[in-house]
Amino acid sequence: MRHIDPQSISDAVCEAVQRINTDIDPLILKAFKSGKSKGDEMESHVLDILIKNADIASEQHIPLCQDTGLVVVFASVGIGAVLAEPLEASIQRGVARGYFDGFLRKSIVRDPLYDRRNMGDNTPALVYIDLVEGDQVTLHIMAKGGGSENASALNMFTPSDHDDAIIAWVVERIRQKGRNTCPPLIIGMGIGGNFETCALLAKKSLGRPIGQRNENKDYAALEQKLMTTLNDLDIGAGGYGGHMTVMDVFIETAPCHIASLPVALNIGCHSTRHTTVIL
Amino acid sequence: MKHLTLPASGSALQELKKGDYVSVSGTIFAARDMAHARLASLISEGKPLPIPLDGQSIYYMGPSPTPPGHIAGSAGPTTSSRMDKYTPILLGKGLKVMIGKGARSAEVKQAIVDHHAVYLGAIGGAGAYLGKCITSMRCVAFEDLGPEAIYELTIIDFPAFVL
Numbered sequence: 382m383r384h385i386d387p388q389s390i391s392d393a394v395c396e397a398v399q400r401i402n403t404d405i406d407p408l409i410l411k412a413f414k415s416g417k418s419k420g421d422e423m424e425s426h427v428l429d430i431l432i433k434n435a436d437i438a439s440e441q442h443i444p445l446c447q448d449t450g451l452v453v454v455f456a457s458v459g460i461g462a463v464l465a466e467p468l469e470a471s472i473q474r475g476v477a478r479g480y481f482d483g484f485l486r487k488s489i490v491r492d493p494l495y496d497r498r499n500m501g502d503n504t505p506a507l508v509y510i511d512l513v514e515g516d517q518v519t520l521h522i523m524a525k526g527g528g529s530e531n532a533s534a535l536n537m538f539t540p541s542d543h544d545d546a547i548i549a550w551v552v553e554r555i556r557q558k559g560r561n562t563c564p565p566l567i568i569g570m571g572i573g574g575n576f577e578t579c580a581l582l583a584k585k586s587l588g589r590p591i592g593q594r595n596e597n598k599d600y601a602a603l604e605q606k607l608m609t610t611l612n613d614l615d616i617g618a619g620g621y622g623g624h625m626t627v628m629d630v631f632i633e634t635a636p637c638h639i640a641s642l643p644v645a646l647n648i649g650c651h652s653t654r655h656t657t658v659i660l
Numbered sequence: 661m662k663h664l665t666l667p668a669s670g671s672a673l674q675e676l677k678k679g680d681y682v683s684v685s686g687t688i689f690a691a692r693d694m695a696h697a698r699l700a701s702l703i704s705e706g707k708p709l710p711i712p713l714d715g716q717s718i719y720y721m722g723p724s725p726t727p728p729g730h731i732a733g734s735a736g737p738t739t740s741s742r743m744d745k746y747t748p749i750l751l752g753k754g755l756k757v758m759i760g761k762g763a764r765s766a767e768v769k770q771a772i773v774d775h776h777a778v779y780l781g782a783i784g785g786a787g788a789y790l791g792k793c794i795t796s797m798r799c800v801a802f803e804d805l806g807p808e809a810i811y812e813l814t815i816i817d818f819p820a821f822v823l
Contacts, residue, residue, distance in 0.1 A: 442727065560761070
C-alpha cells in the first residue's frame with residue numbers, strides 16, 4: 382500500500398494544464414518545421430506563423446490558442462495506491478486552480494441546452510478511471526479544443542463494409558470540415574468495441590507520439606494510406622491550401638460484436654495538447 | 661501582400677480579390693456565439709444595439725484572459741459557420757467585414773455578395789501570435805458573458821486571407 386497525497390495530485394494537474402497550453406508538443410513543432418521546408422510559399426508562410434506562435438506561447442506564457450480546451454483525464458490507478466479522497470475531486474481542484482493561475486480561458490457552460498452560463502473555472506474535467514497493477518497513479522491529461530471536437534464523428538459500419546468504406550467516410554468528413562478544425566491535424570480513430578468504446582479509443586489515440594504506427598501491420602498500413610489520401614485534399618496548414626493537412630493518423634482497435642463495426646473519428650488540431658504525469 | 665485598414669471604405673473593400681493575403685490594421689469588434697445571439701434578438705425586437713454595425717468589422721473570437729503586463733491573451737479565430745445563422749441579419753444592419761475561420765453556408769456567401777461585404781480567414785490556432793497583433797482591447801458590451809462578451813480591438817499587421 383502506498384499513500385498518495387491529494388494535494389500532490391491537484392498540484393500536478395494544476396501544473397500540467399498550464400504547461401500543455403503554452404508549451405507545444407516538440408514533435409508537432411518538428412512537423413511544422415519539416416512541412417515549412419516542403420510547402421509552397423503560402424503554406425510555408427502559415428507554418429512560419431505557427432512556429433512563431435509556439436515561440437511566443439512558450440516564452441511569454443500566453444496560451445498557444447485562445448481555446449484552452451475542455452480537460453480530459455485518463456487515469457490509471459494502481460490497486461496498491463491509497464487515496465484520501467476520490468481521485469476526481471483532486472483532479473477538479475487542480476483544473477480549476479490551473480485555469481485561474483495560468484490565465485487560461487474558461488470554456489465550460491453548466492448546461493448544454495437550456496442554461497449555457499459559464500462555470501467560471503473550466504470544470505468539470507472529464508475523468509475516466511481504470512484500475513491497474515502497481516501502486517502509482519498515472520494521469521494522461523489532455524486539453525481538447527472545441528473546434529476540432531465539433532468536426533468529429535461516429536459511424537456504425539456493418540461487417541460487410543471494408544476498409545475502403547471507412548477511408549471514404551473519413552476523407553469526406555475531413556473534406557467538409559477539415560478547414561474549420563485548425564490543420565495540420567492529428568486524426569484519432571477508434572475501430573471496434575461498441576458505440577462508446579470506439580469514441581474513447583479515438584480520443585485516447587490522440588495521445589500517441591507523432592510517427593508511432595499501430596503495432597498491427599494492417600492497421601499501420603491503413604494509417605499510412607489515410608495520411609497520404611488526406612494530404613492530397615489540398616486543405617493544407619491553416620486550411621488555405623497545401624500538402625500538410627494532417628500530421629499523423631492514429632488508429633486504436635478493440636474486439637467487437639459479430640453484428641458491428643463501430644468507427645469513431647476524433648480530430649485533434651495543430652495544438653493537440655497532452656501530457657502524462659505519474660504520482 | 662495588400663494592406664487593409666478597418667473600418668474601410670466600400671471601394672477599398674471592393675479592391676480585394678479572393679485569395680489575397682492581407683495585412684489588416686485598425687479598429688474591429690470581437691464577438692462570438694452568445695454575443696451574436698443577443699445582437700440578433702435586439703435587432704429583431706427593434707431595440708438599440710450596444711455597438712455600431714454600419715460599415716464595421718466583426719472578428720469571431722473569444723480571448724483567453726489577459727495576463728498582467730500584456731494587452732491581450734491568446735486571441736485566434738473561432739469557427740465562422742456557427743455565426744451563419746445570425747450573419748444575414750447583421751449584414752442587413754451594415755456589417756461589412758467578418759474575420760473568422762472555415763467555410764460559410766451558401767446563404768451567407770450570397771448575403772456577403774449582396775451586401776458588398778468581405779469575409780476574411782485568419783489562421784486558426786495561432787492565438788498567441790494574433791494576440792500580439794492587438795494593441796488595445798476593451799470590453800464594450802455583454803460583460804457578463806466573459807470570453808463571449810463583445811470587445812473593441814485595435815489591431816496592427818493582422819494576417820488574413822480574403823475568402
